[in-house]
Amino acid sequence: xxxxxxxxPELVKPGASVKxxxxxxxxxxxDYNMDWVKQSHGKSLEWIGDINPNxxxxxxxxxxxxxxxxxxxxxxxxxxxxxxxxxSEDTAVYYCAIKYGNPYYAMDYWGQGTSVTVSS
Amino acid sequence: xxxxxxTTSSLSASLGxxxxxxxxxxxxxxxxxxxxxxxxxxxVKLLIYYTSRLHSGVPSRFSGSGSGTDYSLTISNLEQEDxxxxxxxxxxxxxxxxxxxxxxxK
Numbered sequence: 001x002x003x004x005x006x007x008x009p010e011l012v013k014p015g016a017s018v019k020x021x022x023x024x025x026x027x028x029x030x031d032y033n034m035d036w037v038k039q040s041h042g043k044s045l046e047w048i049g050d051i052n053p054n055x056x057x058x059x060x061x062x063x064x065x066x067x068x069x070x071x072x073x074x075x076x077x078x079x080x081x082x083x084x085x086x087x088s089e090d091t092a093v094y095y096c097a098i099k100y101g102n103p104y105y106a107m108d109y110w111g112q113g114t115s116v117t118v119s120s
Numbered sequence: 121x122x123x124x125x126x127t128t129s130s131l132s133a134s135l136g137x138x139x140x141x142x143x144x145x146x147x148x149x150x151x152x153x154x155x156x157x158x159x160x161x162x163x164v165k166l167l168i169y170y171t172s173r174l175h176s177g178v179p180s181r182f183s184g185s186g187s188g189t190d191y192s193l194t195i196s197n198l199e200q201e202d203x204x205x206x207x208x209x210x211x212x213x214x215x216x217x218x219x220x221x222x223x224x225x226k
Contacts, residue, residue, distance in 0.1 A: 044207070044217055045209070045220075104154065104211045105215055
């Protein structure tokens with residue numbers, strides 16, 4: 001069974017950074033790219049970018065360049081997203097997801113989401 | 121970027137009803153249209169990919185159709201567990217999502 005396990009809620013101060021993990025299991029981690037998606041205030045979804053766990057190659061939504069950095073640790077089958085210089089606009093739920101071998105850019109499996117609250 | 125529009129933000133229906141949710145792209149997306157279900161607890165699941173292909177384990181009461189810029193998701197025989205918000209997403213270029221349609225029971 002494919003599982004993407006995300007961490008619990010984060011409360012961070014403005015200007016700080018946060019690194020969110022997504023631990024994958026149930027498949028070969030390096031076979032499928034990991035996507036990250038933002039959902040602000042229970043509203044719509046924004047694609048942040050994706051990473052190829054095999055070679056670390058990344059593609060970012062232009063809007064999130066400089067805000068988000070995607071990395072992986074192959075030894076622990078964990079993907080990470082670091083968000084820097086946080087402001088109230090970064091308060092959101094962040095999801096990891098994978099496209100499990102389909103060529104249609106459909107995200108087959110999702111983590112449960114990590115809530116990030118930026119507040120002093 | 122391709123803009124995805126779901127003009128109906130919320131929809132109320134009765135159990136057993138047939139419900140259709142619409143989605144429009146700002147340009148032709150060549151059937152690269154996917155539908156997701158988000159439950160009130162935040163859980164997100166893929167329902168349909170490439171316009172009409174049912175994801176593994178999704179009940180057959182869900183179906184999708186469309187072409188060009190206009191697409192729809194249909195739920196036949198609405199069940200209580202279908203109460204959720206439904207998002208469309210285009211995969212023709214870097215992904216963008218619709219704003220969601222919240223389905224409630226009348």
